[in-house]
Amino acid sequence: MKILFKSSVLCLSILLTACNSDDSQNSQKTPDTDSSSKFYQTKTPYQPQQEIKTYEQIPEGYQAVFTELVARHGSRGLSSIKYDLxxxxxxxxxxxxxxxTPLGEQLGADIEAMMKANILLGYGIDGxxxxxxGNETxxxxxEHRGIADRLLQxxxxxxxxxxxxxxxxxxQSSGVDRAIDSAKFFTNELIQQQPELKNQITPLSYTSLASSSVPTIEDxxxxxxxLYFHSLNQEQDLTQPLSVQQQAIYDASQAYQQFExxxxxxxxxxxxxxxxxxAEQVAMRVLTPIFKPEFIKKLGTSGxxxxxxxxxxxxxxxxxxxTENGKGKNKIASAVDAAAYIYELYSISGGMQSELKDVSFDKYMPTDAAKFYAEFNDADDFYSKGPxxxxSNGVTSVMAQGLKQDFFSQVDAVIERKQSHRAVLRFAHAEIVIPLxxxxxxxxxxxxxxxxxTYSYDNSAWRGEMVSPMAANLQWDIYQNAQGNTLVKMFYNEKETSFKPSCDYARTNSNSFYYDYLKLKQCYQMQ
Known part of the structure; x- marks a missing residue:
């Protein structure tokens, strides 16, 4: 859950750049996304970032022998009845x-539409x-059906x-409903496009959209x-003896949770x-078109x-x-809180177009205000989930070591001819994709x-909408030639993507996205 603005304080980090001018020479190049962004942050609906026809050609003599991915679940509704109620x-x-105001009169019906859509989200939908x-929209x-289609292409x-x-x-998935559902919609699309693949998918629990078909740790x-390493706990994860690697991941998870x-x-x-x-200024920009000034002034006072x-x-x-019951834990005690809650409904609405056909929250959220709230949430994610x-000594990403190792281990098995799979498909969450x-x-x-x-859009290129939009995914395609040489090519949100700059020596040539796998493995110091 995002940390919203404190009711007793005045603002956020946009103006802090001047205080950080001593470090300006070390600032990362910031992306110019303002012209197209709606500032939904990590709730941005997914779009593939490159067309297949523009991908670099496969080197002569090589053919694809394996692929693997990890993907965030697709666009979802609100996780529970809180901001809306x-x-x-x-x-x-x-x-x-x-x-x-006349605009404010419309807000009630739009909130009711939002609550109804979320209470019935997924009603009557197979899968x-x-x-x-909390369900996918x-x-x-x-989004996941589209990623599956393009993988086949x-x-x-x-x-x-x-x-x-x-x-x-x-x-495989994290075991959380929306991750399981994403996996099923993905595999169902593979089966629809190529029915003969149904008998090749393991475990069988992912070959059916039926509610009774439930993947487990056992299968x-x-x-x-x-795929859920950010939230491991004693009750669920220490019921069986752990391997050395699992113990290391568990310890890293505990260290991360303590950090958080x-x-x-x-x-x-x-x-x-x-x-x-x-913060107060932006809140007034959001609320003044909706509520009369005397009411806004009362927010946070008795009653x-x-x-x-x-x-x-x-x-x-x-x-x-x-009926859905609220828990009373999400409070509006100021104008700042009220405006931030409106942003939460605005940002989730981007992925609910089918469920909110005649409803738009755009009219309640000026673009500059959306950018302000997105920057705050990006800052929170940057510190709590990202770099x-x-x-902090990498506490937010050390726990991803097991998943990173698995990416390499799967390729090792291909090289050693011990890999029976042609594809490994994993489905998880933003809390997994970001650390990886x-x-x-x-x-x-x-x-x-x-x-x-202090993080701001002026001194960091990190953006939630680029790092982990809904259905964010990281994919590796593996190629071999007749001599057994192995190449790896990475896609991030379906865009050809370079590995870290220090691994450039592993490229097949200076401009290529194909990397010599053994050199890449050496660069990342993977065993």
Whole structure:
């Protein structure tokens, strides 16, 4: 969950760049995404970043022998009834006081549409095991179907070979519903396009969209140590003796969780981010078109603090009533809180176009305000999930070592002729993709910042919408020639992507995206 602005403070880190001018010579080159971005941050719906026809040609004499990927789940709805219900309670009070503008009058119906869409999200859709909050949207489902289609287009010969070999496609997920569902929609698309692949997918639990078909740790379809490593715990993950590698991942997970909850430097940095003189100004820019000034002034005073208390009931297509209860934990105690909550509905709405056909939250969120909130959330993710500050000593990415090792180990098995799979497909979360990308030092945006410097769009190229949009994915294609030489090519969100600059010597030539695998393995110091 994102950390929203404190109700008692004034701002964020956009204005801090002047204080950091001493480090400007070390700043990363920042991307120019403002012209096209809607500033949905990591909730940005997925788009492939390159067309297949523009990919570099396969070197002469080589053919694809293996592919592997890790992907975030697709676009989803709200994780639970919180921001929407809290705002709805605030809106009802404003309505009762005649404190709404004409635009504000529309907000109530739009919030109700948002709650109804989330309460019924996935209703009647094959492949969604339990409808409701947290599920993938139709956009999310199509994102993974599209990635599967393009994988088949990119590697047609490889999958024709796979269709003739038992257990040639291994599928794994974190075990969380939306990751399992993403995997199933992906494999279902493979099967629809090439029905003969159905008998090649293992475990069998991923070959059916039926709710009764549930992958488990026991059938090999779930691996929490590789695909849920940010949240390992004693109750779920210490029921069996651990291997040496699993123990190392578990220890790294505990260190990360302790960092996230208790690290004083992290807490101070997040506090610093929340203290910015523009927050009140931006909040007024969001709220003034919606609520009358006298109502906005009351926010946070006695009787004008709102939360996600109460419930909301909708009628399902079958006629049954479905009620969702709020927990009262998400509070609006200031104008700053209220505006930040509106941003949360705005940002999630980008992936809910099918469910919110006639509803747009764009009219409530000016672009400059969206950029402000996206920058705050990006800063939070940068420190809590991404490269963080130099003094954190890589605690946010060490736990990805097992997944990184697995990428290399799968290729080692190909070289040693011990690999029965032609594809290994993994499905997880932003909390997995971000540390892995950080560990691989990709895209010139994975460098930590010194503690004395504070993340902003001016001094860092790191952007959530580029690092981990919905359905973010990292793929390796493996090629061999008749002499047994092995090449690897990486795609990040389906764009040909370089490995870290220090590995350039492993390229087949200075401009190529094909790398000599053994040299690359040496560069990353993988055993």
């Amino acid at each position: 809290a705002l709805y309670n605030l809106w009802k009070q404003a309505k009762a006081e005649n404190a709404l 969604i095991r339990q409808f409701g909050y 139709m956009v999310g489902i199509q 990119r590697l047609p010969t490889l999958f024709k070979t796979a269709a003739a070999q038992p257990a040639s496609i291994l599928v 090999g379809g779930v691996d929490r140590f590789k 909850e208790e690290d004083a430097d992290l807490a101070n940095k997040l506090d610093e981010l929340a203290e910015n003189t523009r 004008y603090t709102f939360s996600n208390t109460g419930s909301y009931t909708v009628t399902a297509p079958s006629g049954e009533t479905v 963080s500050f130099t003094e 990308a950080t560990s691989l030092e990709l895209n010139n945006m994975m460098q930590p910042l010194p503690l004395r410097q």
